[in-house]
Amino acid sequence: MTRSVVRQITLGVYAPALVFEIGIGAIMPIIPLSATALGGSLATAGLLVALLGVGQIIGDVPAGALAARLGERNAMLVAASTSVVALAACALAPNLGVLGAGVLAVGATNAVFLLARQAYLTEVTSALQRARALSTLGGVQRIGAFIGPFLGAGIVYLFDLRGVYWLAVATSLAAGVVVLVVPDIAGADTRLRRDRAPVSLRRVLRDNAPVFRTLGFAVLAVSAVRASRQVVLPLWSEHLGFSPATTSLVFAVSGAVDMLLFYPAGYVMDRRGRLWIGIPSMLVLGGAILALPFGTTLAAVTAAAIVMGLGNGIGSGILMTLGADVAPAPVRAQFLGIWRVFADVGNAAGPLVVAAGAALGSLAAGIGAMGVVGLLAAGGLGRWAPRWSDHANRTTRRRAAERAAAVAAARGAEAAPEQGG
Structure with missing residues (x-):
């Protein structure tokens, strides 16, 4: 890969991945606390945490169809935008039902964002550089998930539980903006999709x-x-x-x-x-x-x-x-x-x-x-x-x-x- 391609991948894939995962990592330990604060039992709190994974499973197959239809970059933009709405719903949730729906939607949008990044990197890297590109993506996600809870703890200390969801709203917005302003790599997002019949x-x-x-x-x-x-x-x-x-x-x-x-x-x-x-x-x-x-x-x-x-x-x-x-x-x-x-x-x-x-x-x-x-x-x-x-x-x-x-x-x-x- 040339230096310009590495720079575009870093800015267009790794940077938004890091920022997006910081938000997801921040809300993970907060979801059960929010559930109990809204009157839920410990069992209910555990169920709400599980909804994040359930939403991701539900979103996996539609994520592939969405990326195939819109392109990987546009799918990431849709995921970031939808995540903003879902996280805002969690922050403003008046009851457990709204919180659960928001968490489920966040899981689904995470599935879209994950798949779109993976598919995009697969398109723009050769097979002999693919593992380094994708393992770096996995590493960036882990770093974001590691940083998120620390930032979330600071927000809770300074404000309250709902503030962590607003932090995640900000990270999703930032990830979407980065994806929007960083250009594609020589049309890689569409070069294999052009003139392709839907399957x-x-x-x-x-x-x-x-x-x-x-x-x-x-x-x-x-x-x-x-x-x-x-x-x-x-x-x-x-x-x-x-x-x-x-x-x-x-x-x-x-x-x-x-x-x-x-x-x-x-x-x-x-x-x-x-x-x-x-x-x-x-x-x-x-x-x-x-x-x-x-x-x-x-x-x-x-x-x-x-x-x-x-x-x-x-x-x-x-x-x-x-x-x-x-x-x-x-x-x-x-x-x-x-x-x-x-x-x-x-x-x-x-x-x-x-x-x-x-x-x-x-x-x-x-x-x-x-x-x-x-x-x-x-x-x-x-x-x-x-x-x-x-x-x-x-x-x-x-x-x-x-x-x-x-x-x-x-x-x-x-x-x-x-x-x-």
Whole structure:
């Protein structure tokens, strides 16, 4: 990529992604507090938090259709604008119903923004630079989600809970303005869409069913394991009687390790292949989760948390990169919308498995189950990624190059007699 392209990607994708995610990260811990302030029970507060993920799942497939119809850049503008309205509704919510509707809408707009950024980066980067671009996007999102709660805490201290939603309104507006003023990269948003006939969702599902039936479920497992990390650390720390401050510190250390590794992860994926990151990530993360219930001291839990951060961090961008690798160019946005459904269902399912174990009387069993899922996810990636992605490893890249050379030679042989005649 040229320096001007890198600058445009930084300003047009990474900057709005960071700002947008700061707002989402800020409201995450505030949603349950708002629910209880409006008279809801703890169970109701938990349900409202879950609505953010539900909204994202609901919005995934329409997000793909919207990006395909309007273009990735315009879809981001629609998402930012709608997010402003939804967040304002949360800030002004007089009751739980309005708050829940606003949270659901925020989740759906987040799905559009996420997918549009992924599809846009896939369009404007080459396959050999794709992992670095997408892992950087994943890293930027994590940084935003890390910063958001700190800003939100400051707003609550200075003002009140509703002020955090207004902060998120401001970040959504800022993200939309940046997307609006930064130009596209040489028409990349439309060059593959021009003169393209609309393709139905049913056809995309039918044509790509073998991918979704195999690699799609590996993606679901990977997402479930990664999401469970957000739950197992605080729950096990609570089980051991650690103070909230200690638990937060352990979680922050894990998050810091996680955030440091996104660019090296992308570099290795581009140089060596996707499986050089995907499989180790799941083995390390799954193994650390399996080991966590054996930790009964602060030092042991902190060590497990650091290893979890390492495993999750080296996998930054792996799902977005694999999705970009296997998505057919003519229906890329629609395909990625379905792809994100698998990822978001996994995000919702992982914490539920841990919670189910706790509800049945064995938190350790729930945590251990997710560790096993991590090992199975590594096996699923190893089994199915080479079948569908030319960039899974060096062997698949070599075979893809040989196929391309054979096709080029065949075309040259066909053209030779015509020229001779």
